[in-house]
Amino acid sequence: MDRVGIEERAALLAKRSIKTSAKQQGIRLAVSMTDLTTLEGADTAGKVRNMCAKAVCPSPTTPEIPSCAAVCVYPSLIGIVRESLDGTGVKAAAVATAFPSGQASLDVKLRDVEEAVAAGAEEIDMVISREAFLSGDDTRVMEEIVRVREACGDAHLKVILETSELGSYDHVRHASMLAMEAGADFIKTSTGKSTAGATPGVTLVMLEAIRDYAERSGRAVGMKAAGGVSNSKAALHRLVLVKETLGDEWLTPERFRLGASSLLNDLLMQYEKTQTGHYARPEDFSRE
Amino acid sequence: MSTQETRTRIVWDYAPAPESPEHVRLRDSYGLFIDGDFRAPLDGTMVPSINPASEETLAEVAFAGEEDLRRAVDAARAAQPGWAALSGLERGKYLFRIARLIQERARELAIVESMDGGKPIRESRDVDVPLAAAHFFHYAGWADKLSYGVAGRDVAPHGVAAQIVPWNFPLLMAAWKLAPALACGNTAVLKPAETTPLTALFLAEICQEAELPPGVVQVVPGDGSAGAALVRQPGIDKVAFTGSTGVGKDIQAALAGRGIPLTLELGGKSANVIFEDAALDQAVEGIVNGIFFNQGHVCCAGSRLLIQESVADVVIGKLWERMGRLRVGDPLDKNTDVGAINSREQLTRIQELVSAGEEEGAVRRSVACELPERGWWFAPTIFTEVAPAHRIAVEEIFGPVVSVLTFRTQAEAIQKANNSAYGLAAGIWTDKGAKAFEVASALQAGVVWQNTYNHFDPTAAFGGYKESGFGREGGPAGLRAYLKVS
Numbered sequence: 001m002d003r004v005g006i007e008e009r010a011a012l013l014a015k016r017s018i019k020t021s022a023k024q025q026g027i028r029l030a031v032s033m034t035d036l037t038t039l040e041g042a043d044t045a046g047k048v049r050n051m052c053a054k055a056v057c058p059s060p061t062t063p064e065i066p067s068c069a070a071v072c073v074y075p076s077l078i079g080i081v082r083e084s085l086d087g088t089g090v091k092a093a094a095v096a097t098a099f100p101s102g103q104a105s106l107d108v109k110l111r112d113v114e115e116a117v118a119a120g121a122e123e124i125d126m127v128i129s130r131e132a133f134l135s136g137d138d139t140r141v142m143e144e145i146v147r148v149r150e151a152c153g154d155a156h157l158k159v160i161l162e163t164s165e166l167g168s169y170d171h172v173r174h175a176s177m178l179a180m181e182a183g184a185d186f187i188k189t190s191t192g193k194s195t196a197g198a199t200p201g202v203t204l205v206m207l208e209a210i211r212d213y214a215e216r217s218g219r220a221v222g223m224k225a226a227g228g229v230s231n232s233k234a235a236l237h238r239l240v241l242v243k244e245t246l247g248d249e250w251l252t253p254e255r256f257r258l259g260a261s262s263l264l265n266d267l268l269m270q271y272e273k274t275q276t277g278h279y280a281r282p283e284d285f286s287r288e
Numbered sequence: 289m290s291t292q293e294t295r296t297r298i299v300w301d302y303a304p305a306p307e308s309p310e311h312v313r314l315r316d317s318y319g320l321f322i323d324g325d326f327r328a329p330l331d332g333t334m335v336p337s338i339n340p341a342s343e344e345t346l347a348e349v350a351f352a353g354e355e356d357l358r359r360a361v362d363a364a365r366a367a368q369p370g371w372a373a374l375s376g377l378e379r380g381k382y383l384f385r386i387a388r389l390i391q392e393r394a395r396e397l398a399i400v401e402s403m404d405g406g407k408p409i410r411e412s413r414d415v416d417v418p419l420a421a422a423h424f425f426h427y428a429g430w431a432d433k434l435s436y437g438v439a440g441r442d443v444a445p446h447g448v449a450a451q452i453v454p455w456n457f458p459l460l461m462a463a464w465k466l467a468p469a470l471a472c473g474n475t476a477v478l479k480p481a482e483t484t485p486l487t488a489l490f491l492a493e494i495c496q497e498a499e500l501p502p503g504v505v506q507v508v509p510g511d512g513s514a515g516a517a518l519v520r521q522p523g524i525d526k527v528a529f530t531g532s533t534g535v536g537k538d539i540q541a542a543l544a545g546r547g548i549p550l551t552l553e554l555g556g557k558s559a560n561v562i563f564e565d566a567a568l569d570q571a572v573e574g575i576v577n578g579i580f581f582n583q584g585h586v587c588c589a590g591s592r593l594l595i596q597e598s599v600a601d602v603v604i605g606k607l608w609e610r611m612g613r614l615r616v617g618d619p620l621d622k623n624t625d626v627g628a629i630n631s632r633e634q635l636t637r638i639q640e641l642v643s644a645g646e647e648e649g650a651v652r653r654s655v656a657c658e659l660p661e662r663g664w665w666f667a668p669t670i671f672t673e674v675a676p677a678h679r680i681a682v683e684e685i686f687g688p689v690v691s692v693l694t695f696r697t698q699a700e701a702i703q704k705a706n707n708s709a710y711g712l713a714a715g716i717w718t719d720k721g722a723k724a725f726e727v728a729s730a731l732q733a734g735v736v737w738q739n740t741y742n743h744f745d746p747t748a749a750f751g752g753y754k755e756s757g758f759g760r761e762g763g764p765a766g767l768r769a770y771l772k773v774s
Contacts, residue, residue, distance in 0.1 A: 025299070239300065
């Protein structure tokens with residue numbers, strides 16, 4: 001991996017001009033890929049129910065805006081999410097495995113996953129053990145993923161690498177490969193709780209790893225860019241990276257997700273601007 | 289009500305995003321820029337300048353005849369003592385002014401460059417025009433420090449510089465030539481290329497706006513015969529030429545015995561060397577940038593791709609996949625990666641060499657992209673199983689065509705890279721620092737890029753070995769060509 005080259009390529013793709021119909025379609029696509037997320041200590045059943053309603057129907061006045069892909073919460077609230085989303089097609093996702101630090105025993109992590117799945121989680125976002133990765137113990141990193149994979153049952157597994165803690169693009173690629181070899185359905189950049197999230201460079205490196213792994217193994221792994229993608233421009237830039245690295249087959253919520261909380265309203269605001277020609281007020285959109 | 293169904297139907301393509309040429313102040317016709325003004329030709333002719341993407345005429349341009357050239361050289365002669373007598377600080381002020389005006393008219397210049405030459409607006413906007421301004425800024429700074437650029441010795445300008453530039457970077461090459469010449473106290477007669485005179489004429493307008501003293505810069509468009517006549521003018525003191533090796537040799541013959549210093553920046557068949565320990569995905573980007581930048585109309589294009597055999601299949605696979613994602617088409621579309629071929633003549637030459645490659649037994653693959661009906665286009669192409677003796681491994685194609693050769697060891701890589709009549713540039717891709725330096729010092733090439741390609745900077749010297757020419761442009765080294773050092 002060459003840092004300069006990676007960042008140049010990512011920056012070049014930020015220059016793609018996405019206007020008019022491309023902007024509208026891109027925004028709709030981004031909404032459909034959003035994992036609407038709340039991961040606060042102060043989350044309550046009430047807040048989560050409101051968020052589920054928003055995920056199902058982000059903009060009642062613009063019916064062409066699709067539902068989000070999923071709602072992502074802590075395991076304690078996953079039952080509420082599942083209940084609220086029942087029959088809507090929007091998935092219930094839970095973070096687990098001692099999120100966000102992952103500093104717990106494997107047993108505790110597995111219990112965390114099992115409980116979340118039992119309570120209705122259809123998707124599990126786990127964190128890798130950065131402690132094991134950075135001390136060079138690839139075996140333990142993989143073994144944990146394999147065990148969590150088993151504990152997930154039918155639930156989809158997204159493996160969070162927490163790239164900002166890994167220190168280099170080489171590490172990001174290596175961790176991506178470990179996670180995919182160990183059975184991840186998705187690889188995900190970040191918890192959203194660390195210093196940096198899905199930077200363009202990191203996103204590009206992970207997409208390239210997915211491409212190379214798919215070519216080698218024949219298995220298509222998805223990607224979730226989470227953290228720092230907080231406006232439409234950034235979201236569209238990530239979609240450009242996907243389109244020009246993996247191609248159109250990856251431009252679906254089954255293969256690409258955006259993990260975000262504040263992004264959705266900016267997408268809605270920008271979409272409305274493409275319709276009306278001017279920006280609406282922030283208070284015209286519900287917060288959750 | 290929004291449902292899962294709405295979501296699965298979403299397909300996403302980039303909509304056309306053309307840069308609008310509306311506000312470009314393009315005149316219907318341009319005279320010759322001589323002695324501070326645009327003048328009707330004395331014995332020249334009016335010739336249309338064609339948009340290669342549409343085959344439409346953009347403007348009528350005066351091509352200089354013999355009398356016109358004499359008049360241009362006379363004007364430069366007359367203005368030279370006064371220009372040289374200005375303090376370096378004062379000359380620098382004019383150059384700074386030109387640089388700023390290029391920035392002010394950047395958008396217009398970029399659009400005209402793309403319309404006249406066929407290059408993607410992304411490149412003219414982000415590379416050609418900003419670099420042209422940067423060259424004027426750089427040499428503006430040197431104007432009052434000339435002796436510091438030549439180890440403290442005494443310096444004097446040559447006098448009148450005859451400068452001939454090619455069609456691949458019309459504005460940028462004009463800047464490369466004019467900025468150092470003017471900074472050093474020379475005056476100039478610039479002949480832009482026959483197919484792309486417009487941005488040089490815009491630059492002439494900018495010289496007027498900057499109130500550059502009349503006669504310091506002449507811009508006299510014309511074809512090859514005008515270039516040949518210009519270097520044979522008796523009143524010139526210095527010749528600088530960028531273009532083909534054939535014309536370069538003719539110029540050198542014309543100057544023989546006249547004591548006129550010459551710099552030549554000619555063709556190339558530059559080697560881009562990919563070692564097995566390189567960051568391969570970034571190397572693929574470098575290969576793409578090396579050969580498809582400006583449709584491969586780049587004298588230092590990485591047109592001979594040398595890949596270590598152990599990774600050749602992987603790299604070629606990745607490269608072919610990447611080539612499929614290149615967006616070929618309207619040069620004015622902001623999402624276009626590869627634009628139009630500069631002229632019908634150049635397209636014919638590319639086709640001829642590509643056919644030769646096929647006949648000689650190399651394996652050709654061209655991207656199956658849709659090409660516009662009007663205009664001149666060539667799909668990005670890769671040749672594999674190329675032998676060093678094939679014409680496509682030896683001759684400059686000057687188009688979006690890369691020839692792939694393989695090597696086994698570092699020594700073989702160096703031997704193959706140097707096995708060329710040319711020596712303009714090279715690229716080395718490896719993660720090993722020691723290897724990079726070792727190979728770089730063994731390569732006979734004026735520029736060696738490590739883990740990148742086609743990066744240009746006004747502070748860095750550019751020029752060739754062997755049949756790629758002599759003399760350097762850019763940085764302090766570029767001052768030498770325009771100074772008598774004593």
